[in-house]
Amino acid sequence: MGSYAMHRTAAAVATLAAASVIIFFFIHAIPGDPLYVLLGDSATPDQVDALRTRLGLDQPIVFQYFQWLANVARGDLGTSIFFQAPVTRVIRDGAETSILLASITMIWITLIGVPVGVIAAMRHGSWLDQCLSGVAMLLASIPTFWVGLYLILIFAAWLGWLPSSGYPSIFEQGGLTNLRYLLLPSLALAAPNAALILRLTRASMLDVAREDYIRTARAKGIRPMRVILRHILRNALLAVVSAFGFTFAALISEAVVTETVFALPGIGQLVVQSILRRDYPVIQGIILVTVVLYLAVNLLVDLSYRLLDPRVELS
Numbered sequence: 001m002g003s004y005a006m007h008r009t010a011a012a013v014a015t016l017a018a019a020s021v022i023i024f025f026f027i028h029a030i031p032g033d034p035l036y037v038l039l040g041d042s043a044t045p046d047q048v049d050a051l052r053t054r055l056g057l058d059q060p061i062v063f064q065y066f067q068w069l070a071n072v073a074r075g076d077l078g079t080s081i082f083f084q085a086p087v088t089r090v091i092r093d094g095a096e097t098s099i100l101l102a103s104i105t106m107i108w109i110t111l112i113g114v115p116v117g118v119i120a121a122m123r124h125g126s127w128l129d130q131c132l133s134g135v136a137m138l139l140a141s142i143p144t145f146w147v148g149l150y151l152i153l154i155f156a157a158w159l160g161w162l163p164s165s166g167y168p169s170i171f172e173q174g175g176l177t178n179l180r181y182l183l184l185p186s187l188a189l190a191a192p193n194a195a196l197i198l199r200l201t202r203a204s205m206l207d208v209a210r211e212d213y214i215r216t217a218r219a220k221g222i223r224p225m226r227v228i229l230r231h232i233l234r235n236a237l238l239a240v241v242s243a244f245g246f247t248f249a250a251l252i253s254e255a256v257v258t259e260t261v262f263a264l265p266g267i268g269q270l271v272v273q274s275i276l277r278r279d280y281p282v283i284q285g286i287i288l289v290t291v292v293l294y295l296a297v298n299l300l301v302d303l304s305y306r307l308l309d310p311r312v313e314l315s
Helices: 002-028 033-039 044-055 061-073 087-122 127-141 145-156 175-209 212-219 225-260 268-276 280-308
Strands: none
Touching: 002 061, 002 280, 033 225, 061 087, 087 175, 087 225, 087 268, 087 280, 127 280, 145 175, 145 225, 145 268, 175 225, 212 225, 225 268, 225 280
16 A cells, blocks of 8 residues: 555656646746736836846746746745735635535535435336436536526525525634535536436446346345445445546536636636736646645545455555
């Protein structure tokens, strides 16, 4: 386990190094000059040149990359061109919303996708199985923003049960009750992803149920529910756990749209605004942090295989 963890960590570091190159040079290839966005169209060439020199944007692009990389190694993601504040602070201000939104969404995905997938597999071929599979296919094919708009229409506009937009921090006035602002956006994000987990859980359980050792367990008279939970579900979870890594990546991309629909002050909104402002340091910082989180999640998923199935050899 230890050697495998070191090997996977080294691979993650190499991937992160390659990602840093792609992030930096692709971001700087975006058309437009952030200095004109900051100073306005009426800025004189002398003002633009002076600000470019002050921000170090007049240096060769390769030099800027290695300087940025050295700062990142020290935990410094640079200074935002627009906010004139450390990028770490800018990201931290929007991180609370995005982290809570992703966490609540993953809870919805787990609570809906896995149990309903188990029920569909247990009732394989029945009308209930067909209905659940049909609903899952429907939810998986519907765009997230469409789901979000209808959730707002039903639960905010018609019923008035939940707020339709915004998110006041739980650390400010309101406390944990402010989490109700994230219920609708988290459901909108969870709907298509829970549907995929549902179908994967169902398919994995049906595959495992056809194995010889499952027939042997049933022939020995082991209780059906024990066979399902102890033998079928546990082995089927290997494929499901793998999918959670890809689900996390999907949440990152879909959160941009969801946060825009629900006007949430999260990382997704910050990405959109930073791209429009050509705020290179903020865009680079957000993408780099996202890559680190994605690699960390996938590393945890890989390491969890041995816990779910001791037969899996990690090498």
